Amino acid sequence: MTLIPRFSAVSAAALALGLMAAPAVQALDLGQLSAEERAAFGEEVRAYLLENPEVILEAVNKLEQQQAADDAARDDALVVENMTALHDDGFSWIGGNPDGDITLVEFMDYRCGYCRRAAPEVEQLVSGDGNIRLIIKEFPILGEASVLTSRFAIATRLIAGDEAYKDVHDALISLSGEPNEGTLRRLADGLDLDADAILARMADPEIARQLQETRALAQQLSISGTPTFVLGDELLRGYLPADQMEAIVADIREKRS
Numbered sequence: 326m327t328l329i330p331r332f333s334a335v336s337a338a339a340l341a342l343g344l345m346a347a348p349a350v351q352a353l354d355l356g357q358l359s360a361e362e363r364a365a366f367g368e369e370v371r372a373y374l375l376e377n378p379e380v381i382l383e384a385v386n387k388l389e390q391q392q393a394a395d396d397a398a399r400d401d402a403l404v405v406e407n408m409t410a411l412h413d414d415g416f417s418w419i420g421g422n423p424d425g426d427i428t429l430v431e432f433m434d435y436r437c438g439y440c441r442r443a444a445p446e447v448e449q450l451v452s453g454d455g456n457i458r459l460i461i462k463e464f465p466i467l468g469e470a471s472v473l474t475s476r477f478a479i480a481t482r483l484i485a486g487d488e489a490y491k492d493v494h495d496a497l498i499s500l501s502g503e504p505n506e507g508t509l510r511r512l513a514d515g516l517d518l519d520a521d522a523i524l525a526r527m528a529d530p531e532i533a534r535q536l537q538e539t540r541a542l543a544q545q546l547s548i549s550g551t552p553t554f555v556l557g558d559e560l561l562r563g564y565l566p567a568d569q570m571e572a573i574v575a576d577i578r579e580k581r582s
Contacts, residue, residue, distance in 0.1 A: 400560040403546050410542050411555055412460065416535045418482060418490050421451040421459035427574055429457055430555040432464040432543055435474040435497045435504075437551045439564040444498045446567040453567075454574065461494065462539050464551055470504055472536070473527075477509050479535060480526035485518055492516050 358366060374381060404411070411430050421429070431447060433440045451457050463479060465471030474497050482490035496512050497504075506524060513520035526532075543549075546560065554561040556570060557577040 400546075401558065404555055404558050404560050407542060407545050408558070410538075410545075414538060414542070417463075417539070418461045418487060418494070419458060420461070420487075420491060421457045422455060423458055425454075425456045425458035427457050427557050427577055428460060428555075429570075430460045430462060432462045432539070432548055432551055432553040433498075434465050434467050434471045434551040435478070435500070436465075436467045436471045440552045441498055443552045443564050444495075446565070446570070449567040450570045450574070454571070457574070462542070463536060464539055464543055464548075464553075465536065466549075466551060473509075474500070474504050475536060476527040476532050477504075477523065479532045480523045480529065481513070481518065483529065483531070484522050484526055489516070489518055493518070 412428055429447070429451065431443075433443075447459070451459050463475040465475040478490060478493050478497060481493045493512070493516065496516065500508065500512070502508065510520040510524065513523055543553075546553075546555075548562070550562065552564060554565065554570075556573050559573060559577075561570075561573075
């Protein structure tokens, strides 16, 4: 096997994987190699990788770490750009401590299994901490049943206010079976709410506007799944248990101190 004298198997493999930055390696121009030299170079790289397969894993890990860092930086920028819409859209329900030092925003869907799993974790975090402001973004993405329940929740808030919304929100997140007018009516009746007024209000164009604005905000943030959280200025995609969110809250406060 022939290889141009200035390159070893190690430097060849390093060039192919981008794991080394030695000047000699950087100086190599593959376009200047002959067909025979290219073939020899490829064989040396292949032989090196077969003898040292851990190099491939190292390269993959390095790539994944870089991608994760790039994704996090992109998410941070998106949150900063959309902070006003996240915290002050004029219609999303605000609970917890309205004057809390940290804000938790949740994009959720009542028919989402992970949203249901996250609900007690969010409640534990907010009630246990006492200084977190919670903002709920109605983001129904799992079909007509999701849209129906979000419309019902928003209509409740428009008709009966924030406290009634929270009661309905908690009931919907644990509602079993497919929601329909009958189940929603019984839910409203069980909470001493005006079922007729709420059901009639569900067709209000204002509700459609709110849902559309939230969907547009989600698109701006590249959010396509639920639950998605914005805790402080950190975008968290997917379910997180309370202890992990508590750790993030502690880290945010430590950085501010």
